[in-house]
Amino acid sequence: MPKHAGPSTGEQARQQVLGQLRQAISQGEMAPAQRLVEDELAEQFGVTRASVRAALIELESEGLVERIRNRGSRVRVVSVDEAIAITECRMALEALCAAKAAVTADDEQLAGLAALGTAMSRAVADGEPLTYSELNHQLHTRIRELSGQQVAMRLLERLNAQLVRHRFQLALRPGRPQQSLSERLALIEAIRARDPQRAEAAAHAHLTSLTDALHE
Amino acid sequence: MPKHAGPSTGEQARQQVLGQLRQAISQGEMAPAQRLVEDELAEQFGVTRASVRAALIELESEGLVERIRNRGSRVRVVSVDEAIAITECRMALEALCAAKAAVTADDEQLAGLAALGTAMSRAVADGEPLTYSELNHQLHTRIRELSGQQVAMRLLERLNAQLVRHRFQLALRPGRPQQSLSERLALIEAIRARDPQRAEAAAHAHLTSLTDALHE
DNA sequence: GAGCACAAGATAGTCAACGATTTCGTTGGC
DNA sequence: GCCAACGAAATCGTTGACTATCTTGTGCTC
Incomplete structure (x- = not known):
């Protein structure tokens, strides 16, 4: 689990979440196949769900995250x-x-x-x-x-x-x-x-x- | 301008907007550098702005759309x-x-x-x-x-x-x-x-x- | 005891409203 | 007549609440 985010400043929420999440996944801080619940992430990073959601959508099309409708996101496992x-x-x-x-x-x-x-x-x-x-x-x-x-x-x-x-x-x-x-x-x-x-x-x-x- | 969306069926809103927008852009129905205002698109497609927004974020990371903070989205022009x-x-x-x-x-x-x-x-x-x-x-x-x-x-x-x-x-x-x-x-x-x-x-x-x- | 139906919980999807930022036109001063 | 400051309009960014869908557990029937 990544640490409890940083300043959570007025800085644009999505950008911040995006960066932190990407880094966390890229550096292997998050277990493969780990569930990424929007609500939890939102609280951890101190932003709203919408921002987390936006970040997850972007990460999905980068291939780092897998999203299933109505079921949630998870760190993508690469076979x-x-x-x-x-x-x-x-x-x-x-x-x-x-x-x-x-x-x-x-x-x-x-x-x-x-x-x-x-x-x-x-x-x-x-x-x-x-x-x-x-x-x-x-x-x-x-x-x-x-x-x-x-x-x-x-x-x-x-x-x-x-x-x-x-x-x-x-x-x-x-x-x-x-x-x-x-x-x-x-x-x-x-x-x-x-x-x-x-x-x-x-x-x-x-x-x-x-x-x-x-x-x- | 693309026609006024389709059936707006039970299919998930974002998916629908995403598909229609992607097709519209891919087939050149939208002028290069044309502005894509979230509100307008939302009305055209009969969904809310949030869905349009999600679709635009995805299209951005696909390289079809360019988004500038607080300024809006537009069809990306490829030099x-x-x-x-x-x-x-x-x-x-x-x-x-x-x-x-x-x-x-x-x-x-x-x-x-x-x-x-x-x-x-x-x-x-x-x-x-x-x-x-x-x-x-x-x-x-x-x-x-x-x-x-x-x-x-x-x-x-x-x-x-x-x-x-x-x-x-x-x-x-x-x-x-x-x-x-x-x-x-x-x-x-x-x-x-x-x-x-x-x-x-x-x-x-x-x-x-x-x-x-x-x-x- | 096995299987199905139903209900409850969890979670993403959608929505409408509010707030922040940028742009652009207008007005006032120099 | 030109420039700066102000203000209104447009547009995106953010929020909290509501809804749809899926999962899981429970109880009922056979």
């Missing part, structure tokens, strides 16, 4: 099959971003990518999967930003939000970081070489590797 | 740049679907695709761009369905809905159908040959061709 499907879409879009990033990025930005790459290598060598996971997240975010592809960016953010529960699982699997690291370094190299086709191919290779891993 | 970005994403995802469809489709389904291909050829030969456009839409929908990729399907539907206004423009351009036809026939052939890589490549080729055309 493994679905996680695979989502990952496939993610990678298709990230390949697009990588290709664009390879073309549009300037030298400074490329240097930043390289720095991230070495940091990731170190994290793996030091056996720190959580640091690695965090850096990895940063890398993907950075590539998205470099691409300048706003639409893809928005879609990816949405898709990623649905995967929280599955992300940890993968990062902590022994041997997994080593493999994904090399794939990611290849991706970074391709972008640095400003080679969009290679970047795309590298992202694709990473796709198959990831979905295979998800299959267990 | 050409944005249309290009959307098309890029569409194609990345459709390439994924095509590749999967090439693997999973059965003989009967492949025959259906082939039939669509010949119908499209005929439409172009007969100089009927609207029929061609419609068939084309069917083709893409079919491929999506064959892929069995639910997530990609949902994303694509959403992206397509945002492009209505730009679609006609392209279909009616002289010479355009001929080019896109050959690309699409290649795509169909690749899927029929159950060759995922070629299918993906064909979809990609179509991507560049389409975005180039959008650039004018």
Whole structure:
């Protein structure tokens, strides 16, 4: 259960609830399939039901929440099959971003990518999967930003939000970081070489590797 | 302006408004940037503002409607740049679907695709761009369905809905159908040959061709 | 004891009214 | 004649109450 909200100030209620709820779900503070009763949330956040309702409708179309008529809302559980499907879409879009990033990025930005790459290598060598996971997240975010592809960016953010529960699982699997690291370094190299086709191919290779891993 | 709603049957108000509004916008019955006043819509559809509001919130996160605090909603105008970005994403995802469809489709389904291909050829030969456009839409929908990729399907539907206004423009351009036809026939052939890589490549080729055309 | 009908509780859906914010026209001063 | 302050109109944001629907538990019948 999330803490009892914040200031509940005059700030727009829906926006606030939306943000807090999204964060709570995204960070796994709420159990999967947990029931989200409008009345309860309204009291917790100190707003009216209408605001909670609006937030839930929005979260539903973001895929974070599931709503059943007259029955209530709950945190959506993403099955493994679905996680695979989502990952496939993610990678298709990230390949697009990588290709664009390879073309549009300037030298400074490329240097930043390289720095991230070495940091990731170190994290793996030091056996720190959580640091690695965090850096990895940063890398993907950075590539998205470099691409300048706003639409893809928005879609990816949405898709990623649905995967929280599955992300940890993968990062902590022994041997997994080593493999994904090399794939990611290849991706970074391709972008640095400003080679969009290679970047795309590298992202694709990473796709198959990831979905295979998800299959267990 | 859309007609005065339908039966207003026992169907849930929000669902009804949502459907009608979405259709009205998707089919271009509402001018771009047209103001959508909650009160007016409520009266037109014979429901209360709350229901309209809920529908508008949902449409906003689908990207069909733009809402500004205390200022109202309006039909979102998609700039050409944005249309290009959307098309890029569409194609990345459709390439994924095509590749999967090439693997999973059965003989009967492949025959259906082939039939669509010949119908499209005929439409172009007969100089009927609207029929061609419609068939084309069917083709893409079919491929999506064959892929069995639910997530990609949902994303694509959403992206397509945002492009209505730009679609006609392209279909009616002289010479355009001929080019896109050959690309699409290649795509169909690749899927029929159950060759995922070629299918993906064909979809990609179509991507560049389409975005180039959008650039004018 | 099993199954069905009914009633009670919980919860989302809908509604009408009130309050806040923005926009735009009007008036007064300079 | 132009600009600023004021005020009215329009519109969204919020609220509390009411209603419809679903779930669950209970008692009655067979």
